[in-house]
Amino acid sequence: MELTPTALVLLGLMLAAWTFGAGWLALGASKTARQARASRSNARRLARMMEDSPAVPLLVRADMKIEGPDKLASWLGLDSLPGYLSELSEATGESGLGEFEMGELTEAVRRTQKTAAPFRMVVTPRGSERSLALRGQVADPVVAPPGAALVWFFDFSESHVELTRLREETQHARDDFAALVGLIEAAPMPMWFRGPDMKLRLVNSAYVKAVGADNADAVVEKQVELIERVDGLTAAQIAAQARDKDLPIERIVQATVGSQRRTVRVSDLPLGQEGVAGYAIDIEEMEEQSRAFRAFREAQRQMLDQLSIGVAQFDSEQRLSFSNQPFQRQFSLPANSAVDPPSFERFLDIARDAGRVPEVRDFPAWRRELVDWFASDASHDEAWTLSDGTHLRVVAQPMPDGGLVIIAEDRSEPLALSAMRDTLLRTRAATFDSLFESLAVFAPDGRMQLWNRRFGDIWGLPEHFLDEHPRIDKVLEKISRQLARPGQWKAIGDVVRSATLDRQQRGGQVTLTDGRTLEFAGVPLPDGNGLLTVLDVTDSKKAEDVLRERASALEEADAVKTRFLANMSYEFRTPLTSIGGFAELLQGGVAGKLTSKGQEYIAAIIASVERLSQQIETVLDLTQSEVGLLPIATEEVDLLAFVTSVVREREDVIEDNDLTLNLRGNKGIGTVVVDKRQLGRALGNILDNAIAAMPEGGRIVVALSRMKQGVRIVISDNGPGMKPSELARALEGYRIGTGGMPGARRGGLGLPLARQLIEAHGGKLELQSEQGVGTTATILLP
Incomplete structure (x- = not known):
């Protein structure tokens, strides 16, 4: 059968539609498969996320059946998750929830199922330290049928521990804050x-x-x-x-x-x-203390500057913080040491360069040893001998702040004084031993301190006895055996006691049994001791007795001399007066007229009598003046007129010898109180001596002047002058020569008598003479 085109078209359309539908179904199936795979992957991912989630859900249905993951069972310590809520608490009591917590959870779930109110609570499974936080709410209808509750379990064990710790820290912080506030307030x-x-x-x-x-x-x-x-x-x-x-x-x-x-x-x-x-x-008190400390430090440093001992302070950094002037001089510190203080080592270097530290073989090692003084606990005392002979005593004292104080004392002078003292002590001991006088020094307690060999010899004391430094009572006990009168030892003890305790000097004399005579004395010494001196005066005693006998004889001779001077005036002057009177009678012709030769003899007799009378009077006055028997009858005399009269008496002699006399003075000189006769004789003798020594044409000057106290009379000439030996003999009195005759003199007895007469008036006679120039006599009268 053949198909029509329309049928073919329709058949093609059906096949195309069928192919398109098959492709569409294939695409839908592929998409559904992908979605299923994605859903399974999401489910596995969600399940894994639920397992790793810190929160675990628990679905509680209305009949208390529960659904949840096994992770929740492990949190509660159960082997598996039970079917009902009440079974979360085991009867054994070793795991699951506690009864009390189970009751609270059941009650909270029922309340949420009925009222849809959420709840929160914290539970801790038995036998576990896990802390679980529970949050309950009504389950979404998508998840579970109505009346169901969804409980989320959160494991916040670590958060709970941290929270507990934070709470404790918060509490501690509050306590600390409270304490801090209290401390601040107080x-x-x-x-x-x-x-x-x-x-x-x-x-x-x-x-x-x-x-x-x-x-x-x-x-x-x-x-x-x-x-x-x-x-x-x-x-x-x-x-x-x-x-x-x-x-x-x-x-x-x-x-x-x-x-x-x-x-x-x-x-x-x-x-x-x-x-x-x-x-x-x-900080007021601190500031006051700081000011006081600064003032004290300044005063201390000013005081240290006044000391003769050098003082320096080094701080904890071993830098020189202070040094007084003696220290700077001793160690030759530079002038800028106060501005730029050197360190201790630098100070030693400066001192070494100036030669003010001892010479040592290894100076760096020696310097390090001295730096160790800062870390030492004890002070250091050293003696430094410098190259110039200076001896320094250096004392280093560490300070608590880490510093160091150095004290430097120049011991050169004390050492020299000590050496001198030792020398003086040895000299004193040698001197003591070499003296003829016996010496002993006793302390105030009576103990013998020093003695010489003569002391033991003079008292007969053995050497070993003196070496024991015996007391005075034992010494007196030994001495008493040597005394002629033993009771005299008390006088010696009193002398020692007076010298040591009473600080008075006393003496005495004792006689020994062997006939010696000892004279002793106690002398207080400046150091508080007493010196007992003993001297053998036996020979002096004998000589004193002889001198006493001679003194008695001299006193008797002086008495004879006095009686001789008393009678001499009568015995000498009466015969001369008779001779002169008879000679004048013969010259007057009482016995008849004399021949020219007889007149010459009579004139010579009268002149000799007159001269002999003057000599006798001079000798008597000089002798009386020497023994203090010269009579002085003072009166007020005009000095210028008095001296003029004395000069006028010798006017003829001056003219006969062709001499010139110049008298200088004025009436302003005033008066003096003197014995007119005796002072006139003194001035006359001086003028006579000058006239006799002058050659023809010579010149004599007599000058009078008033001084602040008394007057001055100067008699000068331009004669031949005298040698010093001749001038000395001119002022002497009678001097018997080797043959028993008077020695040679110049000027006779005029000058000695003049000196005696002037001194009898309280004055003074001074003679100055130069051979070939002349002689000057200066008379000073009060």
Whole structure:
């Protein structure tokens, strides 16, 4: 059968439709397969995610049947998840939920199923430390039929431990904060806290008391600042600087604390963005102590500068912090040492260069030994002998702060004095032993300190006895055996006691049994001891007795001389007066007229009598003056007129010898109180001596002058003068020569008598003569 075209067309359309439908079905099936594969993959992924999720769901149906993963059973300590909710608590009580927690869970689930109210609770399975958080809600109808509840289990064991720890830390922080607040409140120093706006938010009671406010709230409300403006900046502005720099700021300012101005140290401590804390420490007492310390240090250093001992201080860094002037001189420190203080080692180098340290073989090693003084616990005392012979005593004292004090004392002079003292002691001992006088030194307690060999010999004391330094009572016991009168030992003891205790000098004399005479004396010494001196005066005693006998004879001779002088005037002058009177009678012709030769003899007799009378009178006056028997009858005399009269008496002799006499003076000289006759004889004798010594044409000058006390008379000539030996003999009295005759003299007895007469008036005669120039006599009268 043949198909028509229309049928073919329709058949083609059907085949095309069938092919299109088959292709469509194939495409739909492929899409469904892909979706199924994707759904299975999503289901596996969701299941895996549920297994790894920290939350596990539990579906509780209306009949209390439960559905959930096995992971929940492992959380509860069960082998597998039971079918009903009540079976989550095992009867054995070793796993699952506890009865109390099970009851609360059942009640909460039923309430949610009935009222759709969610719940939360925390449970801990028995025998486990796991903490589970439960959140219950009504199950979505898509998940479960109506009346079912969905409970999510969350394992927050780690969070719970962390939460517990945080709670404990929070509690500790609260306790610490409370303690800190209490400490801040009880702190004796003002403390405060500023907020981010730099306003006061918290102050303690000390701050309130310092600003004189009623309470802390009033201070915060009124923003009462304790610290005043400093350099135009308020306390809040300085706190803002500390916050901006995130660095604490500390300063020392003056503030009024209560009613007093005090020095305080203020600190501002930034606390991040929270604000700035601050506190103020009262350092007024510290500042006073610091000022007192500085004043003490300055006074101490000024005092050290006045010492003769060198003192230097080195700080903990071993640098020279102070040295007084003696120390600088001793070690030749440079002038800039105060500005640029050297180190200890540098100081030793400077001293070594100046030769002010001892010469050592290894100077670096010696210097290191001295540097170890800083770390030493004990002081060091050394003696340094320098190259110039200086002896230094150096004492190094370590200080608690790590520094070092060095004291340098120049011992050169004390050592020299000590050596000199030793020499003097040895010299004294040698001198003591070489003296003829016996010496012994006793201490105030009576013990013998020193003695010489003569002391033991003179008293007969053995050497071993003296070596024991015996006391005075034992010495006296030995001495008493040598005394002619044993009771005299008490006098010796009294002398020693008076010299040592009473500090008085006393003496005495004793006689020994062998006839010797000893004279002793006690002399107090400057050191408090007493010196007993004993001298053998036996020979002196004998000589004294002889001299005493001779003195008695001389006294008797002097008495005879006095009686001779008393009678000499009568015995000498009466015969001369008779001879002169008879000669004058013969010259007057009483016995008849004499021849020319007889007249010459009579004139010679009269002249000789007159001259002999003058000589006798001179001898009597000189002798009486020497023995103090010359009579002086003083009266007030005009000196110029008196001297003029004396000169006038010798006018003829001066003219006969062709001499010139110049008298210099004026009436302003005044008067003197003298014996006119005796002083006239003295001046006349001096003038006669000058006239006799002058050649023809010579010149004599007599000058009178008034002094502050008394007058002065100068008689000078230009004669031949005298030698010093001749001048000495001219002033002497009678001198008997080797043949028993008077020795040769110049000028006779005039000058000696003149000197005696002038001295009898309280004056003085001075003679000066030069051979070939002349002689000058100066008379000084009061």
